[in-house]
Amino acid sequence: MATSLDIYVDFFGLTERPFSLVPDPAFLFWSDHHRRAFAMLEYGVVTCAPVTLITGEVGAGKTTVLFKLLATLGDDVKVGLITNSHGDRGELLRWVLMALDQPAPADASYVDLFARFQGHLITEYAAGRRVILIFDEAQNLSRESLEEVRMFTNINNNKDVLVQLVLVGQPELRDMIRRPDMIQLAQRVAASFHIPAMDLATVHNYVAHRLRVAGAGEPIFSEPAIDLVHDASRGIPRLVNQLCDFAMVYAFTKDQRHVSRATVEEVLADGVFFAGGQTISVTPRARAVGDLSNRGDI
Structure with a gap:
């Protein structure tokens, strides 16, 4: 029986999940x-x-x-x-x-x-x-x-x-x-x-790399979304994977083929991202930025 994870792979036009927590040499990213x-x-x-x-x-x-x-x-x-x-x-x-x-x-x-x-x-x-x-x-x-x-x-x-x-x-x-x-x-x-943890630029490159290996033909995460992923994950690769995977599931359930910052905020607000045991809160300023869809965060 197909799961939502299997379906979201097809939904985004991918060949496999880009942010699995299982180590895979094919996705190796060298910072x-x-x-x-x-x-x-x-x-x-x-x-x-x-x-x-x-x-x-x-x-x-x-x-x-x-x-x-x-x-x-x-x-x-x-x-x-x-x-x-x-x-x-x-x-x-x-x-x-x-x-x-x-x-x-x-x-x-x-x-x-x-x-x-x-x-x-x-x-x-x-x-x-x-x-x-x-x-x-x-x-x-x-x-x-x-x-x-x-x-x-x-x-x-x-x-x-x-x-x-x-x-x-x-x-x-x-x-x-x-x-x-x-x-x-x-x-x-x-x-x-x-x-050390990955800095912001490295997280952007890391996310792009894993999506590309998984068959993405165009960016799926907006830049503001990745910015928030970096902040919430503290730049730790395993946590970046976990949060990005949740965000793609959320976008899939909303029939959205791009992950916005607002979607990442929903994941954080629902508490499904454990963040390595640390509490993550979304500031009012972050929500305001996430709501500015007219700035390209779609």
Whole structure:
């Protein structure tokens, strides 16, 4: 059975939904900041940086950049991706071993687990391969776990790099690593980048790009509508997608083939856009601007 989402694709003359929240490489949009973040990740890998740090708000595109990097790595690199970083240092080590496809018996002691981990790194090094451990959502690591992560880099010996670490997380991760008691970890961060929110011009280009990929032959969102999308989403790609998708559904239900600022205001006023947990209010001035349809906001 066709849904309103399927129908709105046909209604706007598109080939698919342009603002789905599901990651799709075909819609990949590289802002200047995402290019720089990728460059720093690549720099960290190429120069054998002990620790590379990438941060950004939820939905800023960190994972997109990360998976783009993974697609470029050759057979001489083995990657362990750790997304569950809760627990004490023993549990963290078990997650690491499992990410590397290594056994981590429940009854094994910490010493046994560490010996297995170190032995695996040496085996990979002897085979001409480096190991990269990527900790996604690393802001969830406890201080004890961060200290354990730092200890991993001690396995490296002079020019011989057995393991590299990539920490990816939300902005508070940078604050954690900058604390006075984390100075030893901070000193091992050789490459880092923070992905900021998109500015207004970038959001305009982002929306146009996704519509174009989805088959739009002409602009669907008015410029004032995109201005408000930027303000309400704070320039975070995932929130831009969500708000634009809602706005297109609303325009479809009103039989309007263009999304006006007034339509975006209706979405915000109805409270269907959660805005990453922040309250969004439309100011009287914004409503006044949105109502000026004679200025081309149709």
